[in-house]
Amino acid sequence: MSLTVYHAPPARSVRVVWLLEELGVPYETVAMPLDRKVLTGDEYRAVNPTGKIPALKHDDLILFESVAIMEYLLARFGPGDLAPAPEDRLYGPYLQWLHYGEAGMGPSVTMALGHRRLLPEAARIEAMAKWGEREAAACFDVLAGPLSANDYLLPSGFSAADISVAYMLLLAKFAGMSKAFPAAVSAYFERCTARPGWKVATRG
CATH class of the missing domain: 1.20.1050.10 (Glutathione S-transferase Yfyf (Class Pi); Chain A, domain 2)
Known part of the structure; x- marks a missing residue:
């Protein structure tokens, strides 16, 4: 299992890294500059076609919408105390x-x-x-x-x-x-x- 977050504080990747820290799940980060030329270049657009931060790679899967990434990580590695169960009133x-x-x-x-x-x-x-x-x-x-x-x-x-x-x-x-x-x-x-x-x- 390999989790990699393309991260550039204070971009929305903050949500993803923070959640992984709360979950205690091992991950790696790729530090990205907040530089439009880099983010819209061919190399990064191959990872995230929106040219924005974040992107998450989980083995051969790539996701790039921060709240969707949160839901994915909680479903795969949590939720622990971080989300109520579907049958919970909350x-x-x-x-x-x-x-x-x-x-x-x-x-x-x-x-x-x-x-x-x-x-x-x-x-x-x-x-x-x-x-x-x-x-x-x-x-x-x-x-x-x-x-x-x-x-x-x-x-x-x-x-x-x-x-x-x-x-x-x-x-x-x-x-x-x-x-x-x-x-x-x-x-x-x-x-x-x-x-x-x-x-x-x-x-x-």
Whole structure:
């Protein structure tokens, strides 16, 4: 069995490495530069046709969507305490939060990040940045609901859903939106980022 993660903090490969650390599964990393010429070159596109990070190689299988990789790894090597069983009453909420980290929060957070930090100054659109910030703030308020009652998104404790969501909060922080985090979300982000697996995954 050979697991290899193409990794470049703070790209979405953080989710994959963090999960592997939490699972205690052996893996190797290939350090990738956040350089568009490298990522869209023929060599890397043969691994990941999207030209983005992450990619996971498991023997002769290649996957490149971060949350799908998480589900795959949990099915193959876990889940341990990181995901409820399908018959558990928390399985539905778990899936909801697992995907909320990308599908629910991702569009608004990345819109704000792009138009505040990533795009060249001349390409930034203030109205798009404000839209992203407004929509992202609504997402933070949604998270505050369960996090006002529990330390993590599920009352059972830390799960892979927290890996998905906390990563998107990192991007929100990069976009300058951490001041919009409700107190419960700020405390949650601190708890998540104190975990050893997070520290390994985000180490540059």
